Amino acid sequence: PQIRKMLSSGVCTSTIQLPGKVAVVTGANAGIGKETAKELARRGARVYLACRDVQNGELVAREIQMMTGNQQVLVRKLDLADTKSIRAFAKRFLEEEKHLHILINNAGVMMCPYSKTADGFEMHMGVNHLGHFLLTHLLLEKLEESAPSRVVNVSSLAHLLGRIHFHNLQGEKFYQSGLAYCHSKLANILFTQELARRLKASGSGVTVYSVHPGTVNSELVRHSALMRWIWWIFSFFIKTPQQGAQTSLYCALTEGLEVLSGNHFSDCHVAWVSAQARNETVARRLWDVSCDLLGIPVDWLMMAAGPKRSLKQTTQHTLPK
Ligand SMILES: NC(=O)C1=CN([C@@H]2O[C@H](COP(=O)(O)OP(=O)(O)OC[C@H]3O[C@@H](n4cnc5c(N)ncnc54)[C@H](OP(=O)(O)O)[C@@H]3O)[C@@H](O)[C@H]2O)C=CC1
Ligand SMILES: CC1=C(/C=C/C(C)=C/C=C/C(C)=C/C=O)C(C)(C)CCC1
Known part of the structure; x- marks a missing residue:
């Protein structure tokens, strides 16, 4: 019981209710994302389950509706391994919703065999980092219009082993699936910090947090025997998905957390990150490289308050074949 308690601590104690609020949770059909979406729905928010498998998502939406009594649980197709799908999701969302108060960038893959996304990005970097980077870019204007609003990036303690190898970002020179996951989780933290810095500088009411959910019993380990x-x-000792959702919920819901924008959280507390994850130069360069790969302007944040950004895909990226 002591080990279990140690590994499963951290509870979101906020009592805040969310009527009239709108939330998007990526990878909400399973694991931590499903539990996060369920709790947001229980508190009265309109929750979009952004899933790559819409049929499965619909089953989960029905289950959440039945359990929470909230009918405003909607499923939308989002495949983070395809920028066309991300743009289509954002386009439809921006057309149908006036607000976005909470964006939980939760979806993730771990230890998949070497493979590439539709746009040629290494799968971990493509889905876990670049996919969420593009999604946040496309939804930022809506978040700003709805401020105070929050972005939560689900990262991991695994970032400790991560490095950003700019000469091998797509894993073409060398690849190890476990490390590829760690690199992408480090990218989540660097993105959080750089986004927070830029949001503060632009006086935006959007704040952003990265999260380690704990070691959680989920489908994440599907690729590794x-x-x-x-x-x-260790299934008895590790967190349930519901326990794993607590820190994401804490960052999305806790009042007065705005001053801690850019910080990393674990077990509902500010957490230490590696020296790599605190390197501003790497964070800035990763931002620029990510924009280049995705074909979006590096100063997109400054432009958010200005003329409407185009949802059309551009082809400036410089990927190796
Ligand atoms: N479990 C753990 O111990 C830890 C988890 N994390 C992080 O928590 C987050 C949630 O993971 P967890 O709930 O454990 O894992 P699960 O595998 O249970 O859930 C991952 C979710 O991401 C979705 N997903 C995967 N690829 C894509 C894609 N291309 N497009 C859209 N959605 C996609 C999955 O959809 P589908 O069902 O269709 O595959 C699923 O809904 C991840 O970011 C993970 O890195 C961090 C530290 C530890
Ligand atoms: C050895 C050991 C464990 C293994 C932990 C591992 C292997 C954690 C990996 C975490 C990952 C991959 C997080 C994802 O982001 C447990 C289960 C805590 C129980 C105590 C002993």
Whole structure:
């Protein structure tokens, strides 16, 4: 019980209710994302489940509606491994919603065999970092119009082993699936910090947080027999998805957290991050490279308050074939 308690601490104690608020949760059909979406729905928000498998998403939406009594749980197609899908999701969302108060960038893949997204990005970097980077870019104007609003990026303690190898960002020179995951989770934290810095400088009412949810019993380990085995052995000790959702909920809901924008959280507390994750030069360069790969202007944040950004895909990126 002591080990279990140690590994499963951190509870979001906010009692805030969310009628009239709008939230988007990526990867909301399973694991931590599903529990995060359920709790936001329970508090009365209109919640968009952004899922790559819409059929499965609809089943989860029905389940959440039944459990919470909130009918405003909607499913929208989002495949973070395809920038066309991300743009289509954003286009439809911007057309149908006036507000966005909470964006939870939760979806993730871990330890997949070497593979590439539709746009040629290495899968971990493409889905976990670049996909959410583009999604946030496309939704930022709506978040600003709805301020105070928040972005939560679900990262991991695994960022400790991560490095941003700019000469091998797509894993073409060398690739190890576990490390590729760690690199992408480091990118989540660097993105959070750089976004927070830019949002503060622009006087925006949008704040952003990165999160380690804990070690959680979920489908994340599906690609690794070893990890599935470890998870199975320790399944009694590790967090349930509901416990894993607590820190994301804490960052999305806790009043007065705005001053801590850019910080990393674990077990509902500010948490230490590696030296790599505090390197502003790397964060700035990763921002620029991400924009270049996605074909979006590096100063998109400054432009958010200005003329409407185009949702059309551009082709400036400089990926190796
Ligand atoms: N579990 C853990 O111990 C830890 C988890 N995390 C992080 O928590 C987050 C949630 O993971 P967890 O709930 O554990 O894992 P799950 O595998 O249970 O959930 C991951 C979710 O991401 C979705 N997803 C994967 N690829 C894509 C894609 N291309 N487009 C859209 N959605 C996609 C999955 O959809 P589908 O069901 O269709 O595959 C699923 O809904 C991840 O970011 C992970 O890195 C961090 C630290 C530890
Ligand atoms: C050895 C060991 C464990 C293994 C932990 C591992 C392997 C954690 C990996 C975390 C990851 C991959 C997070 C994802 O982002 C447990 C289960 C805590 C139980 C105590 C002993």
